[in-house]
Structures are given as structure tokens and as C-alpha cells.
Amino acid sequence: MAYPQWLDPYDAEPFILFSTSHLWAIGLIAALIILMFLFKSWLRSSSSNTRRTIRITMACVMFGCEIVLQLWYVYGDVWSMQTSLPLELCSLSLLLSALLLLTRSRLLHSALLFAGIAGALMAIVTPNLGYAYAHFRFIQFFTAHACIILALFYMTWVEQLRPSWRSVLGSMIFVNVAALVVYGVDVLLDANYMFLRHKPDTPSVLDMLGPYPLYILGEEVLAVVMFSLMYVLLFAIPQRLNNRVKRGKSSAL
Template identity: 80%
Template sequence: MGFPQWLDPYDAEPFIMFSNPHLWAMGSSAMMIILLFLFRNRLRTWPERTRRVMRIALAVFMLGCEVVLQFWYVYGGVWSVRTSLPLELCSLSLLLSAVLLLTRSRLLHSSLLFAGIAGALMAIITPNLGYAYPHFRFIQFFTAHACIILALLYMTWVEQLRPSWRSVAGSMIFVNAAALVVYVVDVLLEANYMFLRHKPETASVLDMLGPYPLYILGEEVLALVMFSLMYVLFFAIPERLKNRVKKGRSSAV
């Protein structure tokens, strides 16, 4: 069966890290995040009905990203129970972030916020990807991971589900609970979802964390440090500064 080159799972240009398309993908993701931040206050003023439609549309789009990926696996004859199930951390974050958009669950937000953003961010910077632009897989990969970050930040900045130190703990619990379940699946299927049995073939941050199984412990430490820094730098410090400004204005009055 012949495939158009942009869909071919076998004959495609290999992905090159930090190539121009990769830099464009990272830059586009960063720009969308910046725009969301800049327009967050305006979006809050939109009627609840409008925001609900926007959340549903984004959730459907995110679920569609996974659906079309599964269709591509089947269409290309590369679907496998060992590699194609949505059991990677980012695949789980994608699906659960879509659920979060639909339910506005504070528990789900607390569990996903730092795990989803950190995981998607690392995937965008160091992708485990074998296809270069303009292949379907390249576009789907970066679109899906950017959507994870945008959905979680939208729920934080616009819907105002505010994180706390409990969110750091919640994200750690989510990652470890998911890893435990996925590891059982890995053993049963002889798979390597979430890279719990060996490192990916492509370069990644795991290369700096030592050999198996030490890199898994390294991931635990790295996750805790990243989640804590994200909370302190992007939420705790800005919130404290905002409170000081408010207090200063009140004193002046």
C-alpha cells in the first residue's frame, strides 16, 4: 500500500533536534502560552457560556489529537499493543486534561497541573520523535503537547483554579500512581510505556540521570524539584508580590 510522504510511517525524513522546524515548533508553543497569559484577564470577562463552549471545543480537539493518532497507527499498519496504547505520561495528561476542561475538577487540576506541564514541556524540548516536519506525526506531536500546557494554564489563569503546595504533592502522587499501573502493564505486555523498563532510543533528559534503574529515582528527584520550582516561581512569588502591592495601595488610601 502506498502512502503520501507526509503520512508514511516508514519512508520519512528523520527528526533532527533543534533543527529549524523544531525551533519553530518550540517558538510557536511559547507564543501561544504568552498570548494566553496576556489575554487571561480579558478572557475572564467573557460570559460563562462562551467560556464553556471554548473549553468543550478545546477538549474535543485534544481528544481528537489522540483519536487521529490511533487511526494513523492502524492506517499505517504500525499499531501495536506494546507501543500504541495511550499510556505515556503525556498521553494520559492529554486525555485527563480534556476531562478537566469538561468537569473543572479541582482535584484533577491539582493532580495534573505540574506533572502535565513539566512532562509536555520536556517532550517539546527533547522529543522522542522519529518524523520531521511536515510529517503528520510531527504536527500531531507538537500540537498535542502544546494543548496540554494551554489547557492546564487556561484552567489556572482564566478559570482561576489556584494551585498550592498540595498541587505539588498531588502531581507527585499522580505521577507515581500512573507509573505503578503502567509498570504492571509494561511487564504483562513486555512493553516500555513511560520508559519504566529502559531509556528511549533517542536523546532525552534521562541520559543525564544514570543507568537503569537509577534514572527512575533520578526522575523522582527531578520531578519534585521541577514541580516545586514551578509553584514557587510562577505562583507563590507572584501571589505574594500581588498581595504586597494591594496592601501598599490600601495603606496609601
Template identity: 75%
Template sequence: MAYPPWLDPYDAEPFAAFSTSHISSMIIIFALVILLFLYRHRLRFMSERSSRFMRIGLAGFMIGCEIVLQIWYVYGGIWSLRTSLPLELCSLSLLLSALLLLTRKKWLYSALLFSGIAGALMAIVTPNLGYAFAHFRFIQFFVAHAMIILALLYMTWVEQIRPGWRSVAGSMIFVNIAALVVYGIDVLLDANYMFLRHKPGTPSVLDMLGPYPVYILGEEVLALVLFSLLYLVLFVIPEWLKRISGKKVKQTQMHSKS
């Protein structure tokens, strides 16, 4: 069967890390995050109906990202229980983030916030990907991972859900429970979802964490560090800056009155 070049699962141009298309994709995702931050106030004051429509639309788009991937697997004749189930951390984060948009459950937000953003960021910087731009798989990969980050930041900046340090623990618990369940499926299917049985064939951050199974322990430490850093960047530092700004405003007002 002859496939269009942008859908061909067998004879496609291989992905090259930090190529022009890879760097461009990262820049576009970063720009979208900045735009979401800049327009957070305008989005926050939408009507409840518009807000609900926005969340349903985003959730539908995210679920659609996974559906079209599954359709491509079948179309290309490469669908397999061992490789095609949505059991990678980012696939789980994508679908559960869509559920979060629909339900606005705080416990789900706490479980996903740091694990979803950190996992998607690592995947974007070091993709386990075999297809270059403008192949369907390249576009689907970066769109899906960008949507995880944008959905979770939308719930943070627009819906204004605020986690505490317990959210770092919640994300750690979520990752470990997911890993335990997925490892059981890996053994059952002789698969390697979440790279729990060996490293991916492409270069990744796991290469710096030692051999199997040492790198799994390294992932635990790396996850805790990344989740803590995200908490500092997203919440601790902004709150600190807000307090400093508030003190300066009060001091200015006091001086102007005197």
C-alpha cells in the same frame, strides 16, 4: 502500499533536535502561552455559555489529537498493543486534561497541573520523535503537547483554580500511581510505556540520570524539583509581586492624601 510523504510511517525524514523547525515549534508554543496570559482577563469575563463552549471545544480538540494519532497508527499498519496505547505520561495527561476541562474537578487539576506541564515541557524540549516537519506525526506531537500546557494554564489563569503545596504532592502521587499501573501493563505486554523498563532510543533528559533502574529514582527527584519550581513560578512569585504592588499603591495613596 504507497503513502503520501507527510503520512509515511516508514520512509520519512528523521527528526533533528534543535533544528529550525524544532526551535520554531518551541517559540510558537511559548508565544501561545504568552497570549493566553495576556488575554486571561478578557477570557475570564466571558459569559458562562461562552466559557463552557470554549472548554468543550478545547477538550474535543485534545481528544481529537489522540484519535487522529490512533487512526494514523492503523492507517500506517504500525498499530500495536506494545507501542500504540495512550499510556505514556503525556498521553494520559492529554486525555485527563480534556476531562478536567469538561468537569473542572479540583482534585484532577491538582493531580495534573505540575505533572502535565513539566512532562509536556520536557517532551517538547527533548522529543522522543522520529519524524521531521512537516510530517503528520511531527505536527500532532507538538500540537498535543502544547494543548496540555495551554489547557492547564487556562484552568489556572482563566478559571482561576488555585493550588497549594498539596498540589505538588498530588502531582507526585498521580505520577507514581500511573507509573505503577503502567509498569504492570509493560510487564504484561513486554512493552516500555513511560520508559519504565529501559531508556528511549532517542536522546533525552534520562541520559543524564544514570543507567536503569537508577534513572527512575532520578526522575522522582527531577519531578519533585520541577513541580516545586513550577509552583514558585506560577503562584508564589506572582503573589509576592502582587503584594509588593499593592503596598506601593497604598503608600502612594497615603502620600497623595497627606
């Protein structure tokens, strides 16, 4: 069967780490995050119907990312139980973040905030991806991971689900419970979801964490450090500075 080049699962231009297209994708995602931060007050002050429409639209895009991926697997005759189920950390984060947009669940927000953002960021910087721009898989991959980050920041900055140190704990619990369940599936299917049985074939952060199974323990330490730093740098310090500004304005009046 002949496939269009942008859909071909077998004969496509390979992805090159930090190529021009990869750097453009990183830059575009960074720009979207910055724009959301700059316009967070405007979005927050918009009507509840507008915010609801934004949440539903984002959720539909996120569910759509997974649906079209599964359809592509089937179309390309590459779907398999060992590689195609949505059991990677970012796949789980994508679907649950979409659910978070629809439910505004504080429990989901706490579980996903740091795990979802950190996992998506690492995937964006060191993608486990075999297709270069403008292949469908390249576009779907970066769209899905960008949506995870934007959805979680949206729920924090606009919908004002405030994180705390409990969110760091919640994300660690989520990652470990997910890993435990997925490892059972890996053993059952002889698969390697979440890279719990060996490292990916493409370059990744795991290469710096030692051989199997030591890199899994390294991931645990890295996750605690990353989640804690993210909370302090992105939320705790800005909130403290904001409170000082407000107190200064109040005393001036």
C-alpha cells in the same frame, strides 16, 4: 501500499533535534503561552458561555489529537499493544486534561498541573519523535503537547483553580500511581510505556540521570525539584507580588 509522504510511517524525513522546524515549534508554543498569560484577565472577564465554549473546543481538539493518532497507527499498519496504547505520561495527561476542561475538577487540576506541564515541556524540548516537519506525526505531537500546557494554564489563570503546595504533592502522587499501574502493563505486554524498563532510543533528559534503574530514582528527585520550582516561580511569587500591589493600592486610597 503507497502512502502520501506526510502520512508515511516508514519512509519519512527523520526528526532532527533543535532543527529549524523544532525551534519554530518551540517558539510558537512559547508565544501561545505568553498570549494566554497576557489575555488572561480578558478571558476571565468574558461570559460563562464563552469560557465554556473555549473549554469544550480545547477538549475536543485534545481528544481529537489522540483519536487521529490511533487512526494513523491503524492506517499505517503500525498499531501494536506494545507501543500504541495511550499509556505514556503525556498521553495520560492529554486525555485527563481534556476531561479537566469539561469537569473543572479541582482534584484533577491538582494531580495534573505540574506533572502535565513538566512532562509536556520536556517532551517538547527533547521529543521522542521520528518524523520531521511537515509530517502528520510532527504536527500531531507538538499540537497535543502544546494543548496539555495551554489547558492546564487556562484552568489556572482563567478558571482560577488556584494551586498550592498540595498541588505539588498531588502531581507526585499522580505520577507515581500512574507509573505503578503502567509498569504492571509493561511487564504484562513486554512493553516500555513511560520508559519504565529502559530509556528511549532518542536523546532525552533521562540520559543525564544514570543507567537503569537508577534513572527512575533520578526522575523522582527531578520531579520534586521541578514541581516545587514551578510552583514557586510561576504561582507563589507572582501571587505574593500581586497581593502586595493590591495592599499598596488600598493603603493609597
